[in-house]
Amino acid sequence: MIKHLDGAVIPTGFDVPVEPLRRAAHYTGEPGCIAEARDFAARFVEQLRTEWCAGMDDRFSGDVLLVVSELVTNADRHSNGPYILELEGTDTSVTVAVYDSSDALPRRFPKDPRRIGRHGLEIVHAITAEVTADRIPVGKRVRAVLAVTAN
Numbered sequence: 001m002i003k004h005l006d007g008a009v010i011p012t013g014f015d016v017p018v019e020p021l022r023r024a025a026h027y028t029g030e031p032g033c034i035a036e037a038r039d040f041a042a043r044f045v046e047q048l049r050t051e052w053c054a055g056m057d058d059r060f061s062g063d064v065l066l067v068v069s070e071l072v073t074n075a076d077r078h079s080n081g082p083y084i085l086e087l088e089g090t091d092t093s094v095t096v097a098v099y100d101s102s103d104a105l106p107r108r109f110p111k112d113p114r115r116i117g118r119h120g121l122e123i124v125h126a127i128t129a130e131v132t133a134d135r136i137p138v139g140k141r142v143r144a145v146l147a148v149t150a151n
Helices: 033-052 058-078 120-127
Strands: 002-005 008-011 021-027 083-089 093-100 130-136 139-147
Touching (some): 021 033, 033 058, 058 083, 058 093, 058 139
Antiparallel strands (some): 002 008, 021 083, 083 093
């Protein structure tokens, strides 16, 4: 908070951003894109820690990277074109959204420890507060919200 006193600016406390931190990246689906998306997300989480003073523990940071990996991997495997990773965060939550060109909504399979593969969405649902999948004019958007856990 800042006070203005006779033209002088006097800091009165710690100023916090009022808008969510938002970043987006476009990926072609070429080899290495999933790793690039994880790096992008890691930089985003670090920026959220420093600019928002978000008290995120290492486990939360790992959860964000895991959700990014799962959603981007699904977009990479199941769409016929490029995809977009969009991240939005504050000191209380991080939203991961992936847009791709396929209009087929993802399927969440029932728990089955004997099944090999197809556990990604199950994992995303287990570690997030909310998961939605919507058709959009050019394909779909899969969105997951993670609640920030303190240090």
